[in-house]
Amino acid sequence: MSTAFAQDQSQRHETRSCATSLVCERCERSYPMSEPVFSCPDCGRNLDIEFDYELAAVRLQQLPVAERPMNIWRFEELLPIMDAAAQARVGQHSGFTPLIKADRLGQALGLRNLYLKDDSTSRPSLSYKDRVVSMSVARLLELGKREIGCVSTGNVGTAVAALAAKAGVPAYVFYPNRLEHTKALACRALGAKVCQVDGNYDEANKQCRAVALASGLEFANITLRPFYAEGAKTMPFEIVEQLGWNAPDHIITAAAGGTLSSRIHKGLVELERVGLVSTSDVRLHIAQPDGCAPIASAILAQDADIHACRPTTIAHSLAIGAPGDGHLVIDAVRGRGGTAGRASDEEIFAGVDLLAATEGVLTEPAGGTTIAVLRKLAEAQAFDPDEVVVAIITGNGLKTIEDHPAKPWPSMVSCDAETMRSMLDELQQESAAGASLG
Ligand SMILES: Cc1ncc(COP(=O)(O)O)c(C=O)c1O
Numbered sequence: 001m002s003t004a005f006a007q008d009q010s011q012r013h014e015t016r017s018c019a020t021s022l023v024c025e026r027c028e029r030s031y032p033m034s035e036p037v038f039s040c041p042d043c044g045r046n047l048d049i050e051f052d053y054e055l056a057a058v059r060l061q062q063l064p065v066a067e068r069p070m071n072i073w074r075f076e077e078l079l080p081i082m083d084a085a086a087q088a089r090v091g092q093h094s095g096f097t098p099l100i101k102a103d104r105l106g107q108a109l110g111l112r113n114l115y116l117k118d119d120s121t122s123r124p125s126l127s128y129k130d131r132v133v134s135m136s137v138a139r140l141l142e143l144g145k146r147e148i149g150c151v152s153t154g155n156v157g158t159a160v161a162a163l164a165a166k167a168g169v170p171a172y173v174f175y176p177n178r179l180e181h182t183k184a185l186a187c188r189a190l191g192a193k194v195c196q197v198d199g200n201y202d203e204a205n206k207q208c209r210a211v212a213l214a215s216g217l218e219f220a221n222i223t224l225r226p227f228y229a230e231g232a233k234t235m236p237f238e239i240v241e242q243l244g245w246n247a248p249d250h251i252i253t254a255a256a257g258g259t260l261s262s263r264i265h266k267g268l269v270e271l272e273r274v275g276l277v278s279t280s281d282v283r284l285h286i287a288q289p290d291g292c293a294p295i296a297s298a299i300l301a302q303d304a305d306i307h308a309c310r311p312t313t314i315a316h317s318l319a320i321g322a323p324g325d326g327h328l329v330i331d332a333v334r335g336r337g338g339t340a341g342r343a344s345d346e347e348i349f350a351g352v353d354l355l356a357a358t359e360g361v362l363t364e365p366a367g368g369t370t371i372a373v374l375r376k377l378a379e380a381q382a383f384d385p386d387e388v389v390v391a392i393i394t395g396n397g398l399k400t401i402e403d404h405p406a407k408p409w410p411s412m413v414s415c416d417a418e419t420m421r422s423m424l425d426e427l428q429q430e431s432a433a434g435a436s437l438g
């Protein structure tokens with residue numbers, strides 16, 4: 001047991017968490033929650049967190065939903081943080097992003113009950129990563145540690161920079177090459193120390209693991225990974241509640257490392273286990289770019305194994321060629337009777353544009369990938385028109401606007417009403433031509 005954790009335990013207030021142990025996903029050896037382990041010391045595989053679901057069912061009954069905070073800690077019984085003081089310092093304004101009825105996009109796709117779970121508005125850093133990184137930072141504080149690192153395809157970095165700043169701990173972000181400028185600049189503006197590594201994400205990730213072990217620095221998505229992953233369960237908890245405690249028929253999301261999609265499955269299973277709502281009929285679908293689709297390709301080829309790839313895609317946040325949770329995603333998608341789809345860079349930007357034009361939501365290529373695959377599945381009649389379909393928009397387009405195929409820079413005209421009026425005529429004609437094409 002870490003000394004800091006042991007010392008804290010005598011004084012600390014406990015949350016309502018019903019987490020019981022860290023369990024190896026292969027050999028099933030279990031470790032106490034206080035143990036600072038992140039992969040199985042015996043066989044090296046990832047650790048998952050187990051809960052006492054009978055206790056969780058009782059505790060969930062004890063506190064009415066209306067009295068719970070509107071943030072990621074709303075159902076803390078099913079989250080892994082024990083120390084209330086650590087929990088109180090992070091994520092208090094994260095989660096509870098809107099679930100939007102997408103009537104205009106739905107009309108374009110022939111879906112009458114399409115919803116967007118819009119994490120492009122996530123606080124504080126405009127992507128779903130605020131959920132998972134909040135859990136890592138809370139665990140860091142629970143362990144009594146004072147610095148945090150991460151390796152990032154883009155969004156983890158900005159989430160770590162923002163959430164660490166709020167918690168008052170220095171942050172170190174390792175980015176692979178081909179990084180997105182706005183995300184790296186945002187990290188620096190938020191006070192994080194940023195290092196760009198001359199390798200792709202998978203290479204940087206491998207080396208960061210060695211750096212973590214050698215330096216003792218906790219990494220949000222390496223050494224704190226079992227806790228990080230649990231944060232993604234807040235997504236299905238919120239979706240089901242926002243649908244009035246009804247499970248949707250379909251959920252579709254982009255996948256990279258596979259944390260979000262595999263934990264959507266885990267969260268849905270848990271909602272059923274604690275007796276809140278039946279979720280076994282929810283079909284789960286994942287979307288990946290053509291240039292990096294190791295999980296989608298395995299699902300489509302009905303292959304049991306993932307073949308790692310070298311990513312080449314404009315969707316940089318999805319550029320993970322060796323997905324750590326890929327095997328869990330394959331099981332989740334197959335087990336739920338879902339499917340997978342791939343989209344080219346062109347289709348991804350068409351997805352970004354379609355979402356923007358119909359719903360006024362500007363997403364990054366990851367969200368464009370989800371919309372592109374949603375569109376393909378709708379065209380292939382994978383959905384009944386009346387079924388409830390939830391598409392998760394995981395990131396914001398303002399962070400990647402530099403990669404968006406350039407629309408011409410607006411022309412400058414002189415500042416007088418007559419010239420501006422004739423410019424307006426031109427723009428209106430452009431609009432009308434666009435509408436008749438679309
Ligand atoms: C915007 C966005 N969407 C989706 C994902 C994929 O999430 P995961 O790695 O959990 O599969 C990521 C990160 O990797 C991301 O940044």
Ligand SMILES: [Zn+2]
Nearest residue numbers: 024027040043
């Ligand atoms: Zn093991």
